[in-house]
Amino acid sequence: MDQSSDAFAHGRRFEGRTAILTGGAKGIGRATALRFLAEGGRLAVIDMEPEDGDFAAALRRDAGDGGNRLLYVTGDATDEAQVRAAADTAEAGLGPADILINNVGFGANPRPIEDLGRDEWDRFLAINLTSAFLMTRAVLPGMRARRYGRIVNLASIAGRGISEISNLHYSTAKAAVIGFTRKLAFEEAANGVAVNAVAPGTVFTDRVRSRYEALDPADQAARMAAIPLGRAARPEEIAAAILFLASDDASYITGTTLDVNGGRLMN
Template sequence: MRFKNKVALITAAANGIGRATANIMVGEGATVIAVDNNQGRLDEAVPSLRAAAGTSGGKVQGILADALDATVVDKLIDEVARTHGSIDILVNAVGGSTVIDRPTATTEQLTLAEWQKLIAFNLDATFLCTHAVIPVMKRQRSGKIVNLASIAGRGLSFNSSSAYAAAKGGIIAFTRKLAYELGPDGINVNAIAPSITLTERIRPHWEKRSQASQAEEIERTPLRRVAEAADQARVICFLASADADFVTGLTIDVTGGL
């Protein structure tokens, strides 16, 4: 029960890596605040997450909110902290490459609008939620923040744009800098850098690839498979737990050895 009596706010929690993380945390006793911008996804996810709590004592509250809206985020964090008394864990799971129609576009092909959309989608929500939760965690003198970067942020993705790489590189740098800022306040800040992960959003793109392309991706991965959302969520949960109390400023590549 690593998360007994912990309040965990998870963005993009209704599907993908966010949902897989919520599933583990609620099963280990957390009160999970599942934030998403799609009511239909929340309506489907919340009952399933509550069932995952089992007898752990974990609880789930679904909140419809746009993590890219500063006013909305500030109000969300204030209400959660006031209602629950603390926010022990923040998982910034908003992000991705498919927010534009051409996620594999080269730099030459990218338009400025596409560049700006990818940068904003992958950086702004992480900044806004973190910015809002810092005063809460400082008052507590404790907290765990886990961000989602990508191997693209290390220049290691063959299937994503330079805009996505720049945004996720920004997450890695933001994580490192924030760890220095917040360490004296007892707040840990870390990130994961996933390779291709077969979430609901990515799986359709994966299935459109040829068998040869899929086989090539698997062949260059030492563990000889692509990741599932739970593979990423397990590492997030490690970083959010007491097991990582002396880990901060780190981005862990969760890539099967790629």
């Protein structure tokens, strides 16, 4: 099977559309950014990585001609003032956002609750949950005014069931993302704004792959055996699900969390 991004070509569904994507320099966000640009959209990426750094340069390079429709903004999606400034910069550079993809997130290995400090708890909720709240609040008024919007939030299998390899605060935040998605979808349906989430299972981003390869071979085999499809996802496969929900192909879907986990969890 072709495992390159070329295997996911799907026309130009996003011609004339503008999106904001948080956390687009690496992993799932990067794969989503590249495919969105390949499908003709205009994209503002908001990420903590510097605009003149290696990750931003690689994103522009790999976007090819689509790089002309890419605006990279350095910003912290957990900081209200920076979110507002980044949203204003995106609109000034590319036009109003039709699509918001709240992708930024961060996980870690599990530890007992007594080993978790309040600062760490707050940080994980800010990165994985509050960032989606702040970005959504920044762009939603414009979507309402135009009576069109697509918001896609990144949840996780850790928020849908139990993930043995995620920590308590990450699992809690991702479960809350699903609740946030449902309630916002209910409130905004009358305004023409669809809100959905994607809940990946194990995805071999660079960071996750390094954690996996640090396990002994027996643990590695057990982790893959627990997935009916027998392997982890590629970031491009999660990007495909995100962009389906962001597109007009999903025009009658709202309030849904799409599980993309190789069968690891079936609801």
